[in-house]
Amino acid sequence: MLMDYKLIDNTEAKQYEYHIDGVIAKIEYIKAKDKIYLTHTEVPKELEGKGVASSLVKQVLEDIETKGLTLVPMCPFVAAYIKRHPEWKKLVLKGINIA
Known part of the structure; x- marks a missing residue:
């Protein structure tokens, strides 16, 4: 069952977060001018397989x-x-090929 989690943009930690059941799922990023680099997605073991990352x-x-x-x-x-x-794909920087 896919829940609707609240997205938190933690600008200090440079990551987007979900706070679920006392743990944090996150996507780390680097912002440079008008670009955002999503560098790492991390979902705690106890949340795996629940569609949280997607x-x-x-x-x-x-x-x-x-x-x-x-x-x-x-x-x-x-x-x-x-x-x-x-x-x-419309968001992705032109010239980057998503294989």
Whole structure:
């Protein structure tokens, strides 16, 4: 059952977060001018297999779109998500090939 988690943009820690049952799922990022590099996705063991990471990526992509940023997906999980959901390719920096 996919829950609707609240996305937190923790700008100090440079990561997007979900706080679930006392643990944190996160996507780390680097922002440079109008670009955002998603570098690492991490979901605690106890949350694995529940669709948390996919939900997190989706909400982060929505936030990036809202902010008008250009995405550089350095994290393999994010790149794989975009490959499965090609409608998000519009956010990706031109010239980056998502294999």
